[in-house]
Amino acid sequence: MASLTNHVNGRGHEEDEPKFVLVTGGAGYIGSHVVLELLKDYRYVPVVVDNLDNSHPECLHRIEALSGKKVPFYPVDMMYKDGLREVFKKYNFSSAIHLAGLKAVGESVENPMKYYRVNIGIALNLVEVMKEFGVGKLLFSSSATVYGTPKYLPLDENHETGACSNPYGKTKFFIEEMLKDLSQVENDWNIVLLRYFNPIGAHESGEIGEDPNGIPANLMPFLTQVAVGKRKEAKVFGTDYATRDGTGLRDYIHVVDLAQGHVAALAKLEEKCGCRAYNLGTGKSVSVLEMIAAVEKASGKKIPYVLCHRREGDVGEMYCDTTKAETELKWKATRSLDQMCADSWNWQRKNPTGYKTA
Amino acid sequence: MASLTNHVNGRGHEEDEPKFVLVTGGAGYIGSHVVLELLKDYRYVPVVVDNLDNSHPECLHRIEALSGKKVPFYPVDMMYKDGLREVFKKYNFSSAIHLAGLKAVGESVENPMKYYRVNIGIALNLVEVMKEFGVGKLLFSSSATVYGTPKYLPLDENHETGACSNPYGKTKFFIEEMLKDLSQVENDWNIVLLRYFNPIGAHESGEIGEDPNGIPANLMPFLTQVAVGKRKEAKVFGTDYATRDGTGLRDYIHVVDLAQGHVAALAKLEEKCGCRAYNLGTGKSVSVLEMIAAVEKASGKKIPYVLCHRREGDVGEMYCDTTKAETELKWKATRSLDQMCADSWNWQRKNPTGYKTA
Numbered sequence: 233m234a235s236l237t238n239h240v241n242g243r244g245h246e247e248d249e250p251k252f253v254l255v256t257g258g259a260g261y262i263g264s265h266v267v268l269e270l271l272k273d274y275r276y277v278p279v280v281v282d283n284l285d286n287s288h289p290e291c292l293h294r295i296e297a298l299s300g301k302k303v304p305f306y307p308v309d310m311m312y313k314d315g316l317r318e319v320f321k322k323y324n325f326s327s328a329i330h331l332a333g334l335k336a337v338g339e340s341v342e343n344p345m346k347y348y349r350v351n352i353g354i355a356l357n358l359v360e361v362m363k364e365f366g367v368g369k370l371l372f373s374s375s376a377t378v379y380g381t382p383k384y385l386p387l388d389e390n391h392e393t394g395a396c397s398n399p400y401g402k403t404k405f406f407i408e409e410m411l412k413d414l415s416q417v418e419n420d421w422n423i424v425l426l427r428y429f430n431p432i433g434a435h436e437s438g439e440i441g442e443d444p445n446g447i448p449a450n451l452m453p454f455l456t457q458v459a460v461g462k463r464k465e466a467k468v469f470g471t472d473y474a475t476r477d478g479t480g481l482r483d484y485i486h487v488v489d490l491a492q493g494h495v496a497a498l499a500k501l502e503e504k505c506g507c508r509a510y511n512l513g514t515g516k517s518v519s520v521l522e523m524i525a526a527v528e529k530a531s532g533k534k535i536p537y538v539l540c541h542r543r544e545g546d547v548g549e550m551y552c553d554t555t556k557a558e559t560e561l562k563w564k565a566t567r568s569l570d571q572m573c574a575d576s577w578n579w580q581r582k583n584p585t586g587y588k589t590a
Numbered sequence: 591m592a593s594l595t596n597h598v599n600g601r602g603h604e605e606d607e608p609k610f611v612l613v614t615g616g617a618g619y620i621g622s623h624v625v626l627e628l629l630k631d632y633r634y635v636p637v638v639v640d641n642l643d644n645s646h647p648e649c650l651h652r653i654e655a656l657s658g659k660k661v662p663f664y665p666v667d668m669m670y671k672d673g674l675r676e677v678f679k680k681y682n683f684s685s686a687i688h689l690a691g692l693k694a695v696g697e698s699v700e701n702p703m704k705y706y707r708v709n710i711g712i713a714l715n716l717v718e719v720m721k722e723f724g725v726g727k728l729l730f731s732s733s734a735t736v737y738g739t740p741k742y743l744p745l746d747e748n749h750e751t752g753a754c755s756n757p758y759g760k761t762k763f764f765i766e767e768m769l770k771d772l773s774q775v776e777n778d779w780n781i782v783l784l785r786y787f788n789p790i791g792a793h794e795s796g797e798i799g800e801d802p803n804g805i806p807a808n809l810m811p812f813l814t815q816v817a818v819g820k821r822k823e824a825k826v827f828g829t830d831y832a833t834r835d836g837t838g839l840r841d842y843i844h845v846v847d848l849a850q851g852h853v854a855a856l857a858k859l860e861e862k863c864g865c866r867a868y869n870l871g872t873g874k875s876v877s878v879l880e881m882i883a884a885v886e887k888a889s890g891k892k893i894p895y896v897l898c899h900r901r902e903g904d905v906g907e908m909y910c911d912t913t914k915a916e917t918e919l920k921w922k923a924t925r926s927l928d929q930m931c932a933d934s935w936n937w938q939r940k941n942p943t944g945y946k947t948a
Binding site for chain 2: 341342343344345348349352356359360363394395399402406409410413414416417
């Protein structure tokens with residue numbers, strides 16, 4: 233089992249000592265930014281579990297270079313509980329941030345059973361191993377997709393959930409439901425469900441960022457790949473939505489803001505919070521055409537695009553009510569759209585082929 | 591591996607030869623009646639897989655005595671795929687009827703992770719093994735509980751699903767969703783979701799019937815246990831519903847009618863049906879007080895009862911629209927409430943302690 237840890241003994245820390253936080257999927261796009269934010273915080277020592285299925289060890293090296301700290305890393309496949317147990321034996325975890333999972337919407341439609349098997353399987357394995365080791369604080373990486381087509385806007389956390397249009401989204405919804413049910417009977421557990429809106433951007437250093445396999449399914453990496461010359465033109469799916477310019481509106485959030493939201497939520501787990509959901513977004517919506525213009529401005533490159541029909545399952549507009557996160561987590565996204573685009577572009581420019589350049 | 595089979599070679603049957611049908615949970619209450627109906631039909635040879643967690647081998651002996659046929663039986667725990675694979679290697683299955691699963695609502699609230707782990711796990715294992723062996727016809731034992739609180743009555747199959755009030759019901763809903771998604775991409779699969787209303791009654795012989803562990807959670811076995819002197823009094827949960835006598839109304843269906851609905855649905859799988867849901871009920875609703883009176887009539891015993899508060903999650907009235915099953919499956923429940931009560935009582939009277947008398 234690989235380990236970069238410089239923590240010789242991971243057990244038995246005192247009140248004022250830093251707490252070990254398991255970060256599953258900690259080498260991924262969101263995970264790497266969460267780990268970096270945790271490393272900045274004297275209260276926490278992140279320990280990464282990641283099977284590197286859709287991430288690169290280079291990412292962890294860069295986090296170590298940026299932070300000047302070693303990151304304990306275990307290349308564990310969470311489908312097998314014993315590997316997870318070994319990590320829990322080494323560290324007296326205070327809490328877990330569960331980010332690991334399959335996340336490609338299109339692939340989930342093509343191979344739904346894989347998504348149900350893996351995403352539900354690893355969530356159950358994690359919860360069972362946490363229970364075995366008496367760890368009862370969990371942040372779960374959920375998604376705004378659990379809301380389905382909005383019945384009203386902005387989306388607050390009381391909006392109904394479940395009418396998801398694809399298996400990926402359903403796995404998020406199912407796991408939310410499972411954790412809510414768990415929380416009903418495990419009174420000493422505290423669980424926070426973080427419903428991400430649309431994370432974009434990258435760390436300001438340009439050293440870590442989103443590195444999708446193959447053709448990006450999300451707008452931002454597609455746009456920056458066009459800007460950097462890797463792709464010919466962008467596609468705008470849907471021009472006849474009832475929105476200000478006819479294209480889809482989304483609530484984009486800077487990934488560093490999102491990561492800081494995780495740190496804020498960790499503090500919530502120290503309270504007797506039961507199971508609570510929080511939106512992580514900015515509360516503002518940006519159209520596809522506005523985003524193209526913003527990336528053009530940030531990159532100084534012209535981004536050609538073609539207008540296409542709507543994609544099935546897409547909705548016209550989504551943005552969140554941020555009140556609950558602001559009030560209860562004392563957290564608010566602060567980075568502007570221009571900052572998001574500048575950082576996305578900086579990462580793409582410095583790493584035109586992602587971590588594979590290293 | 592135990593086997594009672596008299597089919598020396600389970601492989602390679604011709605068009606006019608009987609088809610092997612896997613029945614998971616085939617030793618349970620519903621399963622045993624389904625197996626008996628299949629044994630009466632020259633087109634099918636049922637093969638039972640059951641871990642006997644909540645059923646008795648005696649039940650299978652009685653089915654063999656009633657039918658005069660051997661029932662191939664494998665005591666496989668479906669949480670382990672290899673055991674299932676061994677059965678698929680022995681038989682060239684035409685289809686599978688998936689009835690296995692945990693089904694106690696109250697236990698599911700107390701231990702939700704167990705329900706998610708087991709019910710979702712065995713459904714995924716079955717589907718994956720079916721896929722490995724090229725078997726693409728599946729009947730799934732779902733429940734009216736997927737409808738949640740009725741938005742309208744009678745409940746037809748287009749009623750929205752998902753707002754289930756307990757983990758047991760959610761596992762049924764989640765598995766329905768998984769199978770619908772599977773059906774979207776596996777064009778050669780045919781799947782029928784059977785949404786049971788409230789099965790009661792027993793085979794007219796009184797040789798097989800419902801044999802719940804511990805205190806029955808359902809009304810009928812509770813009433814017959816009071817009638818037979820095993821319990822002191824019945825409990826009526828909720829007397830202030832907006833129903834004709836204030837008590838809850840349910841759509842009770844004779845288990846033999848229900849079993850015959852499975853045989854009718856097997857024929858549907860021979861068509862290119864995609865994934866379809868059917869209600870299995872009578873379309874009529876009976877109140878708790880009416881049921882008590884009917885069991886008193888059938889048994890000739892007085893059934894004392896106490897009035898209690900509503901149980902959380904219970905709804906006032908549920909009954910189904912039977913049109914779709916009648917039209918598309920050419921099946922209709924025919925047995926009366928008096929018949930249901932007479933057969934439930936006959937089973938209870940002959941087997942005051944269930945299969946454990948044998």
